[in-house]
Amino acid sequence: MIRMNIHSVLEGMIIAEPIxxxxxxxxxxxxxxxxxxxxxxxxxxxxxxxxxxxxxxxxFVDPVDSMTKELGRLLQxxxxxxxxxxxxxxxxxxxxxxxxxxxxxxxxxxxNRSIVQYCVLMKIIDDTFLFNHAVNSxxxxxxxxxxxxxxxxxxxxxxxxxxLHDIGLCEMPLVLNVKRRNSQxxxxxxxxxxxxxxxxxxxxxxxxxxxxxxxxHENWDGTGYPNNLCNQDIPIGSRIVTVCESxxxxxxxxxxxxxxxxxxITDNRHSYFDGNIVQVFINSLAIYPLGSMxxxxxxxxxxxxxVRRNQGDRPIVRxxxxxxxxxxxxPYDVDLSAKRNVSIDKIL
Numbered sequence: 636m637i638r639m640n641i642h643s644v645l646e647g648m649i650i651a652e653p654i655x656x657x658x659x660x661x662x663x664x665x666x667x668x669x670x671x672x673x674x675x676x677x678x679x680x681x682x683x684x685x686x687x688x689x690x691x692x693x694x695f696v697d698p699v700d701s702m703t704k705e706l707g708r709l710l711q712x713x714x715x716x717x718x719x720x721x722x723x724x725x726x727x728x729x730x731x732x733x734x735x736x737x738x739x740x741x742x743x744x745x746x747n748r749s750i751v752q753y754c755v756l757m758k759i760i761d762d763t764f765l766f767n768h769a770v771n772s773x774x775x776x777x778x779x780x781x782x783x784x785x786x787x788x789x790x791x792x793x794x795x796x797x798x799l800h801d802i803g804l805c806e807m808p809l810v811l812n813v814k815r816r817n818s819q820x821x822x823x824x825x826x827x828x829x830x831x832x833x834x835x836x837x838x839x840x841x842x843x844x845x846x847x848x849x850x851x852h853e854n855w856d857g858t859g860y861p862n863n864l865c866n867q868d869i870p871i872g873s874r875i876v877t878v879c880e881s882x883x884x885x886x887x888x889x890x891x892x893x894x895x896x897x898x899x900i901t902d903n904r905h906s907y908f909d910g911n912i913v914q915v916f917i918n919s920l921a922i923y924p925l926g927s928m929x930x931x932x933x934x935x936x937x938x939x940x941x942v943r944r945n946q947g948d949r950p951i952v953r954x955x956x957x958x959x960x961x962x963x964x965x966p967y968d969v970d971l972s973a974k975r976n977v978s979i980d981k982i983l
Contacts, residue, residue, distance in 0.1 A: 658682070737781055793872045843872065
């Protein structure tokens, strides 16, 4: 047992002696209790300056607790990056409020340990794509659901469905590589929405979330799977997730540039995707966030300086380096909406 200053203790340490409130004399924590970030902050607010812990060098933190913190940080950071609190950094002023709602909803989502446990599993199975794809799809879906005017409760359901849309793949990790799947693996791949539906029901998620997971590979024209639904028969949450997860998958798994992915989504509106959702996606999101350093198709490198003047994937870029990476003595602006033969190759 060791006495430690409250400012030195860490989440996961175990209390060795009961902690008594200095002002009321009541027991705040019994011995054997595990400290969490919220508990530590509460003790500080109650002017508890020292606590006894069992072992200074051992933390008792399970993977779900660690993932809760990591997932919370990732969702908040990515939402702020995609839709900052500065109106001028967004395509539309309203995205500031939508982003704040998304961040509020994200905090609610990570309070469900069953959801977080599946995120742990996704990260264990495939940290390079499956987990990151889930997070990115969730962020995009939260923003699009907010942009079409959904209620906060509905936004939460869409966010959960997006985060867990591929949980069925946790039963079949060998089919994750889209470029190397054979026909038998492809057939198995098409079962993952159904697997995901039943997993969602098993952990007590709503029918709305389960349906989003089940139908995220249904196409607007009825050519999708597992049930060949089309048009309005596909739940709107699934239609949102389909656009968002397809966009991210094209970039992160299939090697498309952001511009190429946006062109694919746009070209396939009314066939694979709900055209109205695609239009909201284009109109609402700064695909290349303000301040992003990017490499152009010319080889030049610059910074995105204006996302408001043009929609979608053609912002204004201030070029600072030439095609051989030498700094320019006089940077200049390239309006990608006017220069259609130039595009952004990648975000650096």
